[in-house]
Amino acid sequence: MLKQHLQFKLSQKLSPQQIQLMKLIQLPTQAFEQRLKQELEENPALESGKAESDTMDDGFDDTYDDSSDNESISAEDINIDDYLSDDEIPDYRTQTSNYSPDDEEKSIPYAAGISFNQYLINQLNTVYLDDEEWAIAEFLVGSVDESGYIRRPLPDIMDDLAFTQNIYVDEKKIESVLKVVQELDPPGVGARSLDECLIIQLKRKEQKPSIELAINILEKSFDQFTKKHYAKLIQKHHITEDELKEAIGEIERLNPKPGGSYSGNTRMIEHIVPDFSIRIVDGELELTLNGRNAPELHVSKEYSNMLQGYKDSKEKSKSQKDTVLFIKQKLDAAKWFIDAIKQRQQTLFITMNTIMNYQKEYFLTGDERKLRPMILKDIADQIDMDVSTVSRVANSKYVDTPYGTKLIKDYFSEAMKNEQGEDVSTKEIKKILETVIGDEEKRKPLTDDKLAKILKERGYPIARRTVAKYREQLGIPVARLRKEI
Template sequence: MLKQQLNFKLSQKLSPQQIQLMKLIQLPTQAFEQRVKQELEENPALDNGKEEPKDEYEEFDNSGDDDFESEKIETEINVDDYLSDDEVPSYRLNTNNYSSDDEDRQVPYASGTSFTQHLMSQLHTYRLDQEQMEIAEFLIGSIDDSGYLRRNLLDILDDLAFTQNIYTDEQTLEKILKIVQNLDPSGVGARSVEECLLIQLKRKDETESVSLAISILTNAFDHFSKKHYQKLLSKFDITEDQLRAAIDEIEHLNPKPGGSYAGNTKVVEHVIPDFEIRIRDGQLELTLNGRNAPEMHVSREYTNMLKGYKDASEKSKSQKDAVMFIKQKLDAAKWFIEAIKQRQQTLFVTMSAIMNYQEEFFLTGDERNLRPMILKDIADEIGMDVSTVSRVANSKYVDTPYGTKLIKEFFSESMTNDQGEEVSTREIKKILEMTIQDEDKRKPLTDDKLAKILKDKGYPIARRTVAKYREQLDVPVARLRKEI
């Protein structure tokens, strides 16, 4: 049996405008600039440029079934800009998104030869028959960005047969690989770190320390990688000075030959700070990057179209459809302008709260002065949601007197020291890092000893916590920090 029932339900949903605003807040400066340019291209009712004097603004009031809210006209624009047959409208060529005193930080584009092309150009100087050249080129194409051949030769043999119709044997492949390994940079084409280092050592002039280094890598690589120096001393019957000289030879080699190639065309990330903090007369001064505040205005021509529609005595269906399209574009333009203003305000208010919260750090630059701070602390301070603060912190950078920092780095959990005070975990990590730097490298401190030292300094933390912080600092265990 079917029946109808009426229920009241209270629900909270984000409007499309709120979702778009959250996305705008999350964007860093460079991505925000691209988003503004995209909106300018997609919405002809949006314009950027200088504002007209306020006494020249026009107002009109529409009332009735086909009329719309009062609009303010805030830009000077020629009707020909929209009616021209030119393929590239002039509004797409406008680049005055910056304030007059903003620094020009355009990043030039770089082009060059790729790592693979660099190896190919060297290979073509060798006299090889067609099949050998094709095999060598296939091997080079299998080398990764670090300069290593990570694949098994048997797998490469199968690929040569199935994809290149080349049938060869493992001995021939090994022989051609030796030719590839003669290319620069030294060590390229190696199948392991051990082989990479040996290739580089064998190119050096033969000396006592080089010969000993080759013997160590060939016969005792496991002892060397684990820094079992006493076992090396007894195995090769050498003095500490001889072992130190051999290790010095190895440490000056490049374990990633591909990474040293200057022409490597990897994408380089360029960071443009979203904020700048400066110290003036002992006080902190915060500024928002001018690129986050473009001048955006509603197009005069589109509002004039609405006014012309209002004054028309007869209104056809096509005119009504056109004016509805214009109304949608004008609404979108007004919303985008308002969203930019809200974005600016949100960024500035959030960063101001962070700056004031961490004032001691920004005045001194000492990470030990960082206060424990979580997202909720700032959210409560500015009266916004935690997710909004997270969007600002996760993708924005601030230029400080001590370098450019990711904002989320200022957030950290807290722990209580032996005096009952809450301290930042960043402070403890900094003290741990400094303790490791000052240790005797011949007898590095174990995690147990580090925990005891921190406890003596007033930070009672467990050994496993020390190990966790040490790993987060990318510091190896005591045995691997040992030096002879």
């Protein structure tokens, strides 16, 4: 049986303006500038730069009327005086600006260049090849990845040449052309494996006993070399430890990724613009917000004059009324955007200032062992904001410190208990682990078990598997691969 009844309930709903504000907060400086540019292009009622002294600025009523989203309104419903003000300077421009006046936008020149593959093709023009060999060489160059390797097996390349280029050749012919490609610069390009890449580079060097021994080791004992079985290498090649050390030194000076050394490649380069700057002034921390995050915006004088003209006119035509409705929409959008930018500035500064004070000891010394355990909730509770807001600030913003430019989220870490029962940051433990490994005897590197014992002796009782996890996060290999002679 169907029944109808009324029910009252409270629910929370994010307005479109709140959602847009969250998106603005998340944007780093460069993306924010693009968003600002887009808004200026789309909303003619919004203008950048300092307003003229006689401009009717945006000192209108602070309450945002979103009734246009829910019901139809007429021009008579609009109080024109709410959009006109005699205040020449809006209040948001008289508040203290937390950024340096020296900050200015500087254009970054970009150098034009050619791709890595085109660089190789240009070199082929200096080599004599018949038509068929040229087509094969061009195909091989097209198969070179950004590291400088050809990862595909020759049988697959042979099949592709037949299907796509109508060239029918055997693997021997392809390999002979490949040798030509491998003579191009940078040395090692066109290799099919790491050992082949290193051998190609060694053969391009001036031959001497250490070079010849290095080539011999890579050709006959590459697996033992990668596993650092030095005793077996000495026995197998009938050499002394000093000779092996010299040969390994030659190999270590080679480039395992020859393609990466080409400065003219077409990979995108990310330019990081710090959103904040922290400086130490007279023993105290000073935080500033990048001035590019605090643009000067005002409402267009022309739009204010249009409203004034509508107010003064005695007869109001339908087209004038439609125009007023359009102007109201654009002025509301401009007002909201100005307020949103002001809120964005305040949110960024308050959040970063709280993080700076929370990690004050670190920012004063630069010692990562002084980093306190800190999670998003710690900061959110102090500034009385949601955890998601802090996350938006931390995940996409950079801060320029006396110790380098770093992502803010890098200062967050979980806590672990030491022997005294005190909470210490996992970053502190990782830094100590890194220091211990850096000071170890490289001929007998410390195993994870020994590292766990050393950390326990220093007051950090953590398991061996946790040591292994932290070591991997630091990008440090296992003991066997850290061994040196």
